[in-house]
Amino acid sequence: MDYSPIRTEVRLGLAPEEKIYLISRPRFLFKQETFPNLRLFAFGRAFLTNRRLLFRTRIGIPLSAPLGAVGALSVDPGDKLHFTYDGRLYRIPFRNESALKWFDGIHRLQDEARNHKAAG
Secondary structure (H helix, E strand, C coil): CCCCCECCCCCCCCCCCCCEEEECCCEEEEEECCCCCEEEEEEEEEEEECCEEEEECCCCCCEEEEHHHCEEEEEECCCEEEEEECCEEEEEECCCCCHHHHHHHHHHHHHHHHHHHHHC
16 A cells, blocks of 8 residues: 655645645544543544644544554444544544545654664
C-alpha cells in the first residue's frame, strides 16, 4: 500500500511539516463517555496526518487526537475502527472503505514518530 502524503485544499490548520495521508468519505463518529453508552458524536470526514487523527464536520473539528495519544486500536467485522483517546472510546464505521487501511496507517505513522524521536 502506498503511504505517500496527499495534496488537498482542505483547511485543517495544519502545522508547516504536517502532511495528510488519508481522508475518509463522510462518516459517523461515535463516542463513549461512559460504559456502555456509545453515542453518535459527529458526522464528517476523518483525516490522518503524520501528527494527528482529525475528524472535521461542517462546523468545526470536534476531534484532534495526537497520534501518540491514540491507543487501543482495533478493527471489528463490518469495518468498524475503534480507538481510545483521552480516556474515551471512539468508533468510526467504514462502509465501502477499509478500516484496516486506517488501522495500518495509524500504526505505521505512530511507529515512524517513535523511531524519529528515538533517533533524535
